[in-house]
Amino acid sequence: MTRVSLSRLPGERVRAVDGGTDREVPVSDLPAYVTAREAEAPRWVWDDTARWYPSLLAAGVRVQRCHDLRLGHHLLRRAPAVDGRLLAGEESEHWDRLGPSARSDPALFSIDDTAEHLRADLEDARQLAAVAASPEATRLELLLAAESSGALVAAEMTFAGVPWRLDVHERLLTDLLGPRPLRGTRPQKLQALAAEVRGAFDAPGLNPDSRPELLAALRRAGLEVTDTRASSLRALEHPGIGALLRYKQLAHLFSTNGWAWIDEWVSGGRFRPSYQPAGSSTGRWSSNGGGALSFPLQVRPAAVADDGWQFVVADVAQLEPRVLAGMSGDRALARSARGADLYQGMVDDGAVASRTDAKLGLLGAMYGATSGASGRMVADLTRRYPAAFGLVEEAARAGEQGQVVRTLLGRGSPDLGDAWDRDADDPPADPDSQARLRRAYGRFTRNFVVQGTGAEWALCWIADLRNRLWRLGATGTLTSRPHLVFFLHDEVVVHTPAALAEAVAAQAAEAAATAAGLLFRDLSIDFPLNVSIVRSYADAGKPGLTAEPVAPGASRPQT
DNA sequence: TATAGCAGCGCC
DNA sequence: AGGGCGCTGCTATA
Incomplete structure (x- = not known):
């Protein structure tokens, strides 16, 4: 070539x-x-x-x-x-x-x-x-x-771009927030909720967006809080808490994916985020505009395929645990990974009592949990899956000793010096904070090897899928054939003429098998996909909609 | 007045 | 003391 x-x-x-x-x-x-x-x-x-x-x-x-x-x-x-x-x-x-x-x-x-x-x-x-x-x-x-x-x-x-129905998005905003407000003012329903909160906490001048003001008002009402996170507030007993939580949720929608977001990121009926391949040090993509990394559920109903077209939404079930099984060559974990649900596979293999425990233990191992239920599960599972758990443990130890680690295909982690440059202005002097940094770096390298190799698997997946989609459409330009419109770590969205949707779904699965073969060769790790064929992104993953294979022609667009 | 840092939230 | 990101508004700082 x-x-x-x-x-x-x-x-x-x-x-x-x-x-x-x-x-x-x-x-x-x-x-x-x-x-x-x-x-x-x-x-x-x-x-x-x-x-x-x-x-x-x-x-x-x-x-x-x-x-x-x-x-x-x-x-x-x-x-x-x-x-x-x-x-x-x-x-x-x-x-x-x-x-x-x-x-x-x-x-x-x-x-x-x-x-x-x-x-x-x-x-x-x-x-x-x-x-x-x-x-x-x-x-x-x-x-x-x-x-x-x-x-x-x-x-x-x-x-x-992602096909985007402005009318759907705006109706959603109007229903939840009221009509579009003037610049610099709150929408009607947000204003009303703010008033309700002020009343409930007897704080007439309160700006609920201000953390110090809100904390002071909560304390005056006799509530013991140290932060204003929704998860902390939910635990409190007070008649005003419900309104406050609703206020916070809607305020977030308004500022993050409201009218200003539409003005900035939607044009010509398409949402066009920008992607930055390898934008994160692990090789995952990042995004520097449009918020593609947090495509909130709340606005997904506005992502609607064109007339006569459909979305094929595919995500990998438990990508990173499967990647860990593959890269460590852990035969026991690979066996548990046969089938659609790896965590259930661990239960069926008798490794663990419940699906929840399996998940806690595996995620704990990949993130470096040391305490709580997660930490205990890690200890138990290490005996059962020594190769897999040993691999992340070794990566953590290497990081703690200041060594660089690498992904399966050879991407290297940033070294400890870079991490220090990033986090602190001064080189840490006292032994305690040095040790703390080393442990933090060890948690990073522990996760790096799995997250980074997961990113490599996903790259191979979308690269192969891209080629398959091109071959699937016999003629025409990129956007008149089935084409990728969204990718996020372990999930893709393909926009396709409805008649080709089933074929696209099959190609997504074939591409996953190709990626597994490229990275793990004859180890034959399963990478099962959850695939939905939908008109709106919001409907993806809902059981029942696409549980049964749809006959060609049966999947014509609904209105 | 401009900007950096932080808190909080969203996604995986 | 669980990993990786981005975006927003508020707050403190210059």
Whole structure:
């Protein structure tokens, strides 16, 4: 497969290094150039997918595969199995400093002029050499390919957007809050609740949004509270608490996903959040706009497929415990993982008395719980699943000793020094706080290996699904075929013509099996999906709606 | 007046 | 003393 590297040159020109030929093309020729080459399926190599791909998508071009040098550099720099010296060279310090390009302003990508016109071909050669020299070359190649595919998916999802019914969202807001208020004022129903709270606590001037004021009012009413969290308030006995809790819930809806959110993030009937692949240190994506990481249940009814289309919503049941079983090669846990419910599998295997205990113990092991019911379950289960629990325990010990850990495919954790830089201005002096930090870092590395490998599984899943979806639609542009519109850690939403919904659901399951094979080979870990075929995202996961396989044609849109 | 930090909430 | 995120408003600080 050929590699074509693209670099921006000063002015409206692009350097394309193509099988050894170095040529300049005008930016305006780029979509045509990319399309012409796509038939030969090269890998497009560029500094940042988010910088190049949106305009190509707008021009109707779908890129089949790419290598994202920014993501690659970041990854290889921290990969324990890579010799960092091989990444050094001309302009390499600029690649070290490169951050993600901004969602709305690609100009922010640059740190300075040099960074804006980095030579992609030079960096590409270094990365190829660094990988080739690594004893983990095969796994790193898979990881880099998955990471870059993820970047393509992210750009495509932002381009496509989640179908969004403004009327549904606004009706929902009006029903709960009243008509849209003037800027800077509370909506009617929120205002009324605030008045009710003031009355109940006999605090005429109270602003319920102010923590100190609210705490003072609660204390005056004889309630012993130290914070104003809903979970703390729920335990209190007072006639005003109900109104206060309702106020808090609606105030959150108003400020987080109210009219201002619509103005900012919904356009042309689509919600377009922006994604940042590998935005978190574990390799999970983050989001720097639109709040894609917390797509609240309250507003999901507004996500409605187009007429004649449906959503296929698929999520993995207990992704991380399954990943832990796979990466540790724990045969007992792998056996419990056969079937749709891993926790129930643990009960059926006689490892634990109840599903709740199974969950407590497993999550406790992955998060580093040391006390309470969770901590006790960890101790019990360690005897039953020594390989799995040993793996996270070892990762925790490594972290406590200041060592770097890695995911299955070779992503390295940030080192303890970075963690200190992040958390404290001064290097911790006294032994106590140093020990505390080391334990905190140990909990982080413990979770890193599982969460990070889970992220790798998910990347392989969506990368393969992306290709399958493209093949499923015989013709047409990206958004006239089945296409991904949302991804969050272990869940995807595909927008598809209704007639293809069943096929999409099958492809999602096939892609999950492919991902499992790529990461865990012959260990054959099950990754069962919960799949819903729905018109509205809010209906996903509800039993009964899609429990029975739907005959093709039976799943036509309802109104 | 602008900004950083925190609390609280949402998601996995 | 359970991991990872982002967003909002309030609060303190300069």
